[in-house]
Amino acid sequence: MSAGELAIETRGLTKVFGRQRAVDSIDLTVPRGSVFGFLGPNGSGKTTTIRVLLGLASATSGEVRLLDGEMPDDARAVLPRVGALVEGPAIYPFLSGRANLQRFDAADRRTDPATRSRRVDEALERVGLSHAAKKRAHAYSLGMKQRLGIANALLAPRDLLILDEPTNGLDPQGTREVRSLIRSLSDDGTTVFVSSHLLAEVEQMCTRIAVMSAGRLVAQGTLDELRSGGTARVRVTTPDAAEARRVLTGLGLTPEPHGHDDVVTAELSVAGLQPETVNAALVRAEVRVRGFEARGASLEDRFVALTGEGFDVAG
Amino acid sequence: MPAESAATHAPRTGGSLGLTLVVSEVAVLFRRLRTWAMIGALALIPILIAVVVRVSSDESSSGRGPAFLNSITQNGLFVSLTALTVAIPLFLPLTIGVVAGDTIAGEANLGTLRYLLVAPAGRIRLLLVKYAGAALFCFVATLTVVVTGAVVGALLFPVGPVTLLSGATVGIPGYFARLLLLALYVTVSLLGLSAIGLFISTLTSVPVGAMAATAALAVIAQILGALPQLEWLHPWLFTHHWLGFADLLREPIVWTSFADNALLQFGYIAVFGALAYGRFSTKDILS
Structure with missing residues (x-):
């Protein structure tokens, strides 16, 4: 697969904290257009990998390509095209849901202030938060905060969405909504990279998966390829x-x-x-x-x- | 199908100067109750001074108390000056410590730092915006003391032309121009401390720690500045010129202390700005 067809590609990506190899030489290949499940037990290095992908943390060694750029060098060009939910939502509790999104949107100098209100409202609408848009975020429930976090990833049209445990804290109804949201985004051509420790969820949404265990990538491929690896x-x-x-x-x-x-x-x-x-x-x-x-x-x-x-x- | 979408989603090129983030930063700062609580507390200083002096004006104890205190009864315009003198050693640095210490550590603590950086805000740009916000707060805080003092002074005491330290007299408009200059002087005085706070804030994700450390440094610097044994050190302390605004109350104005102070503060901004940049540009954001 050539580089242009991949939304995410890492080679020998390693992240060491002190003595612990949190991420140990992983080679991820996420094809464009796929809904990619990133599976692994808690603490297996999924979130650390995502932080390195997004340039929040630096790799100890290895390379990361995101869309058409090298991370972290091309972060300014690449990141506006990437929507992300990393390790749960984060909010300014003293601001309303809408003001929270406006703040994050303003952080990117290339977003258009003229369309900001409209895009924020559309994102809120898309995650079903319109009715609570003016409420201060500290009054939000866990599920509402999660929705706000997803809305933040959808503030602009994205080529790649990186969603870390997107259904965390959501009720079954919310979980279904997120699944159908991801499906519709994928239908529009967005590559979706979903990390989860919930197998059933990944099985329902994803076309390809990778499995992390103790910092290593132990399997990667289509769902069928992974299933066939086991015995009946x-x-x-x-x-x-x-x-x-x-x-x-x-x-x-x-x-x-x-x-x-x-x-x-x-x-x-x-x-x-x-x-x-x-x-x-x-x-x-x-x-x-x-x-x-x-x-x-x-x-x-x-x-x-x-x-x-x-x-x-x-x- | 997926390959072509990359081009169609290309973000606006060029774009604004990114001033929207400054506006957003200021809006966030002044939408916090905490900010207004601090401004309210600062406004209370001249109010307290003026009221106490007014109530007990008959038995005025000349020669004691903060500078300019005894002039208040003759001219309400001195309330601002007295309040500034009282606020500079502790109260102003305390509030600056809260704002500057919170800059990066506060965002890290909320977790919002990662979303600002992923947006992407750009690390250098975020530092500059945060510093601009803290600097603006320095000005607002100082101005709060000055303006409240002027208003309360005018309400409680007679107001008239003011005799400056050099003996010359300026009218009320001239005096207000001096007060504004004074506010500017004090703002500049606090910029070094803000830079220190910004740097400390990049070291931790516990905002209270950064706030306390910043405020404590301001106190420590003043203690060191009071020890005659350390005279060689005094010109290098960022607090050295804090109370040296008297030169602005002469006719003509003596600019030496203003220039010395600005230069010293600029040095602190350069050093601690560089340290903050060095720390923050490579920091792993794990909160």
């Missing part, structure tokens, strides 16, 4: 569990211990072994099969396999 599983419900285990073992599988006496599960770890072959073997051995389920690898299995069990905060 079978789940058998039967009163003859012991016999079923014996049959599965005979096929070269490793049945797993299971809480229910009448359930046997195993990974389809033998290459070329199809679920129907397993079922036929069970029936031939006169195992009374009450239920048989073959399941492709879920993204969750894959995610846990890549980042480790338990969602522990990386130290």
Whole structure:
């Protein structure tokens, strides 16, 4: 993929804090036009990566290309085309929601003051905050602040949106709204880079994902590519569990211990072994099969396999 | 499809001088209750002085109290002068410390700093805008003391032509011109401290710490300035000319102290501005 087709590209991006390698030599490639999910447990280095992408923090080593510029050198040319929500919204509590956005808009010298009011109102409208525009932001709920943060990213037409945990603090309704907002922005040609620790969310919105774990990029690709990296599983419900285990073992599988006496599960770890072959073997051995389920690898299995069990905060 | 959108979204080239951020900065500063509380407190100084002197004017204790205090009963115009003398050592530096110490650290503390920089505001530009805001506050704070003093003085005491330190007499318009000049002198006096505050503010994301440190430095500098053993140091202290505005009350005006003060403050601005730039331009914004 040539550089012109990428919205974000990092090479060997590393950020070291003291002794800790918060981001360890990552190579991100985010194609233009994609909705890109940036997954990882809390503390895996997602936000640090985003800070470096946006020039808020400097990389210890490595290169960052954002749209057509090198960061941080070309920040002045590139950043006006990038909308960002970084580590949650930030507000001036003593200003109204509208005044907050006007302040951030005024910070960029290239925005047009003549259209400021209109653009601010449109952004507020887009996130459903119009009715609270005049209210002081300290009276906003967590979800309203989050909406204000998203509105700030939408103050001008953007080529790239970098949204760090955009649905944080939102109710289910708000989460749906954000998802459809991201979809419509993507339809307009905006590249959307969404970081999240919520798998389901990423699975619903994104066409491509990258997975971070303890500062390293452990996987990157389309959703299907990532799913296919895992192994399918079978789940058998039967009163003859012991016999079923014996049959599965005979096929070269490793049945797993299971809480229910009448359930046997195993990974389809033998290459070329199809679920129907397993079922036929069970029936031939006169195992009374009450239920048989073959399941492709879920993204969750894959995610846990890549980042480790338990969602522990990386130290 | 996605590739072409980059060109269509190109931002306005050229653009304004970026003065909108200065306007925004001033608006944010003066929309805070805290700013008005400080201005109110500063206005209270001449009011308190004038009222106390008026109430107890019969038993005036000549020779004691702040400079110009005894002249108030004869001429209300001296209230401003007395109030300035009282406010300069502590009260003004305190409020300047709050505003200058808050410049960067306050934004960092709110988290808004990252959004200003991502906008992008530009780090140097943001520093300059922040400093301009603090400098404006210095002027407003000083002017508050002077104007309130003039008004209260006129209300409570007789007002008339003023005899200057050199013995000459100026009319009321001439006196107000001097007062404005005085406000300018005090504003310039506080610019060095503002630069120090700006620098300290880039070091932390805890605004209260930066405010306290800035205000404390102003007090420390005055203490050092009072120690005769450190005479060699005195001309270098940013507080050295703080009370040296008497020269503006002569006829003709002696500009030496104004020029010396301006030069000294400019030196502080240059040094601490450079330090602030050095620190802030490469700082990782992690708040």
